[in-house]
Amino acid sequence: MLNKAKESVEEMIMIDEIQRLGLAYHFEKEITDALEHIYDANVDYGDLKTVTLRFRLLREEGYNVSSGELSPLNVLNKFKDKEGNFKNGLRSDVEGLLSLYEAAFYGTHGEDILDEAISFTKAHLSSLITHLDGPLGAQVGHALELPMRKRIPRLDARFYISLLQQHKQLNDVLLELAKWWKDIGLTAKYPYARDRLVEVYLWMLTIYVEPQYARARNMAVKIFKLLSIIDDTFDVDGKFEDLKLFTDAFQRWDLSAMEQLPEYMRPIYHAVLNTVNEIENELLPGEKFFRTDLLKHEV
Missing domain, CATH: 1.10.600.10 (Farnesyl Diphosphate Synthase)
Structure with a gap:
C-alpha cells in the first residue's frame, strides 16, 4: 500500500512538471491513464502539498472532485484546527502553502473553503517571500504575481524552464x-x-x-x-x-x-x-x- 502511494505521488509530480514544461501533448495517453489510476485509488495522503496537487490535477482534467471524499471541504478539513482555522503548523510549509494557493484558484462557486485558502496562503506566502531565495523563492514570487490558473500555459512554460535551469x-x-x-x-x-x-x-x-x-x-x-x-x-x-x-x-x-x-x-x-x-x-x-x-x- 505504501509503495503504491509513493508511486502515485511520483506520478503526480511528474505530470505536473510535464504540463508546466508545455510537453503534455507528447504524453496524453500516459497522463490520462495515470490520473484515472490516481482518481480511482483515492489514497488518504497526509501532507498538504500532495493533497492539493492531486485536487488541482484532477480538477484541471474534469474529474468530479466537487463532492465526496475528494471534495475540497473533505480533504482540507484535516488541515484545520478545532476553531475551524487552518493549523498554525502549515505556516512554515512553504511548498504546501504554494500548492494550496495554486489549487485554490481552481475553485467553483460555493467552495468557500477554497476562497478562505486563497486569503490564508496569500498572506503567509507574502510574509515568507522575503526569507526565500533560489528556485522556490522565484516560484512563490511568480505565483503571487499571478497564479497558474490565470496564466497562458505556453508562455508560463518559459518561466518554468528558466526555473529548472537554476538547479x-x-x-x-x-x-x-x-x-x-x-x-x-x-x-x-x-x-x-x-x-x-x-x-x-x-x-x-x-x-x-x-x-x-x-x-x-x-x-x-x-x-x-x-x-x-x-x-x-x-x-x-x-x-x-x-x-x-x-x-x-x-x-x-x-x-x-x-x-x-x-x-x-x-x-x-x-x-x-x-x-x-x-x-x-x-x-x-x-x-x-x-x-x-x-x-x-x-x-
Missing part, C-alpha cells in the same frame, strides 16, 4: 550538452532550425527520470536534437528531390552516401552518423548491436 546539476549537464552542440557547429549552417536543446533535455528528463539513467538521457538528447534539425529541414527548407536523396542516404547509413547529397544536407547527415557511432562506442559490448541497430532503424 546546479541541471546547469552542469546543459553546459556539457551546449559545448557538444557548439563543437558540432551546425547552428550557423541551419539558421532556420529551432533552438530546442533545453526543451529536448527537459523532455528526456521526463522519460529518463532516475539518476542511473543520466547516460541514456544525454545520448537521447543528442539524437533528438539532431532529429529536430532534420524535422525543420523537411518542414521549412528542403526541396522534394533533395529530401528524397536525404531519405535514401539514411536508409543506406554509410558515409559514402553523403556524396549524393546537396551541400547543405551533408553536415547534418555527417553529424547524425558520427553521433550514433560515438554512442555505439560508449555502450558496453553486450549493448551495442541491439541498441544501435534499433536506433539506426528508428532514425
Whole structure:
C-alpha cells in the first residue's frame, strides 16, 4: 500500500512538471491513464502539498472532485484546527502553502473553503517571500504575481524552464550538452532550425527520470536534437528531390552516401552518423548491436 502511494505521488509530480514544461501533448495517453489510476485509488495522503496537487490535477482534467471524499471541504478539513482555522503548523510549509494557493484558484462557486485558502496562503506566502531565495523563492514570487490558473500555459512554460535551469546539476549537464552542440557547429549552417536543446533535455528528463539513467538521457538528447534539425529541414527548407536523396542516404547509413547529397544536407547527415557511432562506442559490448541497430532503424 505504501509503495503504491509513493508511486502515485511520483506520478503526480511528474505530470505536473510535464504540463508546466508545455510537453503534455507528447504524453496524453500516459497522463490520462495515470490520473484515472490516481482518481480511482483515492489514497488518504497526509501532507498538504500532495493533497492539493492531486485536487488541482484532477480538477484541471474534469474529474468530479466537487463532492465526496475528494471534495475540497473533505480533504482540507484535516488541515484545520478545532476553531475551524487552518493549523498554525502549515505556516512554515512553504511548498504546501504554494500548492494550496495554486489549487485554490481552481475553485467553483460555493467552495468557500477554497476562497478562505486563497486569503490564508496569500498572506503567509507574502510574509515568507522575503526569507526565500533560489528556485522556490522565484516560484512563490511568480505565483503571487499571478497564479497558474490565470496564466497562458505556453508562455508560463518559459518561466518554468528558466526555473529548472537554476538547479546546479541541471546547469552542469546543459553546459556539457551546449559545448557538444557548439563543437558540432551546425547552428550557423541551419539558421532556420529551432533552438530546442533545453526543451529536448527537459523532455528526456521526463522519460529518463532516475539518476542511473543520466547516460541514456544525454545520448537521447543528442539524437533528438539532431532529429529536430532534420524535422525543420523537411518542414521549412528542403526541396522534394533533395529530401528524397536525404531519405535514401539514411536508409543506406554509410558515409559514402553523403556524396549524393546537396551541400547543405551533408553536415547534418555527417553529424547524425558520427553521433550514433560515438554512442555505439560508449555502450558496453553486450549493448551495442541491439541498441544501435534499433536506433539506426528508428532514425
